[in-house]
Amino acid sequence: MPLDTHGHPVIDITVPYYHDKANHLLAEQWLAQAGDLVPIPPFALPRLDRRSYSVRIRRAAVLDVVIENQYSDATLGSTGGSHGHIADRVVTHFTLRGSWRFRTEREDIPVGPGRLCVRKNDLPWDFEVEHGTHAIMLSLPIRELRLPARTTALGADMSSPPARLLLAHVRTCLELGGSDAATTRNATIELFQGLVDGQVGDDPQLHPALVRAAKGLIETRLLVDPGLSPKTIAAALNVSLRTLHRAFSGEQISVMGYVRERRLERARSELMSTTWTVSEIAARWNFADSSHFTKAFKRTFGVNPARQGASRGE
Known part of the structure; x- marks a missing residue:
């Protein structure tokens, strides 16, 4: 199967x-x-005299959480219920462009740009996709979630704070490399539950999930972003800087304290496993210079980084 980078x-x-x-x-x-x-859902292409049908899906799985970045041209199909297509899941579509339409015998839910739809997929749903539709799909195990009684689907605006936070986190998951899968998975479920429960971004009940989402984002940007800061992290997660700092207030470490801690841990690992110099590693992990790096390293680990590096050959 083709893979992305x-x-x-x-x-x-x-x-x-x-x-x-x-x-x-x-x-x-x-x-x-x-x-x-990636099981193909039962669907059929309309007979058109022009154009071609294109579908592009990029898929990431974090344990039992599945995320897909989807593009589709016009098509019709069915999913869930007796079709057996991921029937034990709750599926959310965040529509970025174009539109979806989901129907059962009792419900008809249009999901245009800027809207999201949460569906219990144990029912048979017919769906219709407009030409040129782009969406992010999140699929979660139904057994892990608390949904309102007798609710089969929910529609919402993607501009609400819980929706923006969940979508930012889900997009980050598509870029995750070696982050803790269990932490990422649990944060996704908590943020989804926050969306369903109608919690706002600075609700203290949502802080643990926000911290997990922030830590996942930090892991993906430690190397590539020398300008990593609380402001950029908050912006990427679609929350206020105040909300981010409040979430970390229960962690006994600040946002940038966590960033520095993780950079030092990565630096220590590389000192013991590579031939890079202290100066090279200090620059690689975005410390101002080797002097600042040496002081921070010794304060954290109780040993000079030069001595740590020398120990790799012992």
């Missing part, structure tokens, strides 16, 4: 609408690219 599976298929066996070609290519990892 982060090792996540990718589906990238284009078939002509007007081909007599368009649906067969689509299913054949989907199976060849995705196998059983």
